[in-house]
Amino acid sequence: MLNIAGVHKVFNAGTVNEKIALNNVRLQVKSGEFITVIGSNGAGKSTLMNIISGGMLPDTGSISIDGKDVTRWGEHQRAGLIGRVFQDPMAGTAPNMTIEENLAIALARGEKRKLSFGVNNQKRELFREQLKLLDQGLENRLKTKVGFLSGGQRQALSLLMATFTEPKILLLDEHTAALDPKRAQLIVDLTEKIVERHKLTTIMVTHNMDQALNMGNRLLMLHDGGIILDIPDEKKRTMKPQDLLKAFETARGGETFSEDRFLLT
Amino acid sequence: MNLALMGAIEQGLLFGILALGVYLTFRILNVPDLTVDGSFALGGAVAAKLIIGGSNPFLATAVAFVVGCLAGAFTGVLHTKGKVNALLAGILTMIALYSVNLRIMGKANLPLLREETLLTYTKALGIPNLVISGVTLLTGVAIVFAVGVLILKLIIDWFLHTDLGLDLRATGDNPKMIRSFGVNTDSTTIIGLSLSNGLVAVSGAWLAQFQGFADVGMGIGMIVIGLASVIVGEVLFGSSSIFRVTLAVIGGSIVYRLVIALALQAGLDPSDLKLITALIVIVALTVPTFAKGIWKKQVVRTVKGGTDGA
Numbered sequence A: 001m002l003n004i005a006g007v008h009k010v011f012n013a014g015t016v017n018e019k020i021a022l023n024n025v026r027l028q029v030k031s032g033e034f035i036t037v038i039g040s041n042g043a044g045k046s047t048l049m050n051i052i053s054g055g056m057l058p059d060t061g062s063i064s065i066d067g068k069d070v071t072r073w074g075e076h077q078r079a080g081l082i083g084r085v086f087q088d089p090m091a092g093t094a095p096n097m098t099i100e101e102n103l104a105i106a107l108a109r110g111e112k113r114k115l116s117f118g119v120n121n122q123k124r125e126l127f128r129e130q131l132k133l134l135d136q137g138l139e140n141r142l143k144t145k146v147g148f149l150s151g152g153q154r155q156a157l158s159l160l161m162a163t164f165t166e167p168k169i170l171l172l173d174e175h176t177a178a179l180d181p182k183r184a185q186l187i188v189d190l191t192e193k194i195v196e197r198h199k200l201t202t203i204m205v206t207h208n209m210d211q212a213l214n215m216g217n218r219l220l221m222l223h224d225g226g227i228i229l230d231i232p233d234e235k236k237r238t239m240k241p242q243d244l245l246k247a248f249e250t251a252r253g254g255e256t257f258s259e260d261r262f263l264l265t
Numbered sequence B: 001m002n003l004a005l006m007g008a009i010e011q012g013l014l015f016g017i018l019a020l021g022v023y024l025t026f027r028i029l030n031v032p033d034l035t036v037d038g039s040f041a042l043g044g045a046v047a048a049k050l051i052i053g054g055s056n057p058f059l060a061t062a063v064a065f066v067v068g069c070l071a072g073a074f075t076g077v078l079h080t081k082g083k084v085n086a087l088l089a090g091i092l093t094m095i096a097l098y099s100v101n102l103r104i105m106g107k108a109n110l111p112l113l114r115e116e117t118l119l120t121y122t123k124a125l126g127i128p129n130l131v132i133s134g135v136t137l138l139t140g141v142a143i144v145f146a147v148g149v150l151i152l153k154l155i156i157d158w159f160l161h162t163d164l165g166l167d168l169r170a171t172g173d174n175p176k177m178i179r180s181f182g183v184n185t186d187s188t189t190i191i192g193l194s195l196s197n198g199l200v201a202v203s204g205a206w207l208a209q210f211q212g213f214a215d216v217g218m219g220i221g222m223i224v225i226g227l228a229s230v231i232v233g234e235v236l237f238g239s240s241s242i243f244r245v246t247l248a249v250i251g252g253s254i255v256y257r258l259v260i261a262l263a264l265q266a267g268l269d270p271s272d273l274k275l276i277t278a279l280i281v282i283v284a285l286t287v288p289t290f291a292k293g294i295w296k297k298q299v300v301r302t303v304k305g306g307t308d309g310a
């Protein structure tokens, strides 16, 4: 379904700040897989997401989705296939537009834009129905500007918008990291519910080892621009955060994992 | 009301179209576009030339719109495809247009004295002045202008609520987000700049016919006048919805003209006009920033912990 072959990405090539963000990354994702991705700061997780979404182009290597080579497609061309939620709750919605206007944009994903009203009563009905699933009371606030919502509400809305048209691939980049634990849990639950309902192929970056182990059915660990661990579902179910750290040390030949942001609980 | 103030209202309506155009770029796209000075005079030049050549004034004004769109598209392509900074792209087009306008007109000033224009058409309609208890509130010309401007406003309101219009607004509001939904923000930026400058050119074409001549220098300072109208309008009449803010922007244009007319009557030297205009914009731009600082402090105090619900 998603095939990443030999992808290389270097920043500031040829300068003292040269940084290899992705080093010959290969990854095959099957339809319906829900992959969680962990790795230390600067490991290349966000870069990998950007390469898949088309926000960045790889230096070498290729990316194909459903057998189509999309390596040279721009972000907006791939957007019909890919839904995204960003870490920053402000990033996924337009703050000065209303909830219904934001949803109308999401509903038109990948379609040719027409000169007909973006929001009509028929769409409003659909929006209300979908917003109810979020359990945030947003179904009664269609005309509220999104900028007035809380971070958690905006992230819930972003998630709904990203999955509205059932994209081939859902990319989540630490989409709960900016929220307090209670709201983060809410978004985690919603994520599982939505992914499950549409059987979405999902890649989720997280810094929370528990999240990485409890969610999804495959786990990747990135380090220094490479995938150093690829753990299948059966094995993942039996693992504890300590086991993950051990696996990391083994993979890195004794190097211990020093990462403040990792949450063991 | 005296003659000068009546004229100010007519002008305010006419420049309201300019203000709507500037609103599209400055507020909707969030791009400061300096093409305006050039495209305003371009509209005047094209319309005057065509009318002298025997064109119907409606057709001439429509052609001015199309040519203005092209000027805006040029700035848009420079900015998005050529990666030229938006301000610089606008300045480059504006400067280039100065020569283009001279070429079109053949000389620096084209009089339209005995031609059929939108103004002669308007006067021929014979709409009476609006007089209430002996005081003239609106001239017949102003009434016709008001209808014309309001029709344009409603078309813009409609456009900004279409699928394409939503994309344009989101491009100014959150480009990263709208790209992730499959919209090419280069295209929406170019479309927005085109429409904006098309409107600005219509305003220029309208002014040339209203004052009876086109002049190569008629666009100078128009961007600042447009900004003044947008900002003054928003402050005075509010900006809670698109419908409201487009009306506010036209209102801002009228208020601006009335203020200038009053200032001139009070003895302001006309050569100080541009300075006053710049000062109005500076005050209008900076005061809300200071006010916001105070407002924010209050909101943090009252909102903390409340309203959230999540």
Ligand SMILES: Nc1ncnc2c1ncn2[C@@H]1O[C@H](COP(=O)(O)OP(=O)(O)OP(=O)(O)O)[C@@H](O)[C@H]1O
Pocket: A011, A012, A019, A020, A021, A039, A040, A041, A042, A043, A044, A045, A046, A047, A048
């Ligand atoms: N646009 C850029 N220009 C230069 N260097 C970059 C750029 N984007 C990322 N990098 C570098 O590439 C490396 C990988 O960055 P990336 O954002 O992918 O890390 P990450 O795994 O997402 O880290 P984090 O956990 O902090 O989000 C880092 O060293 C980063 O500094």
Ligand SMILES: [Mg+2]
Pocket: A045, A046, A047, A173
């Ligand atoms: Mg990251």
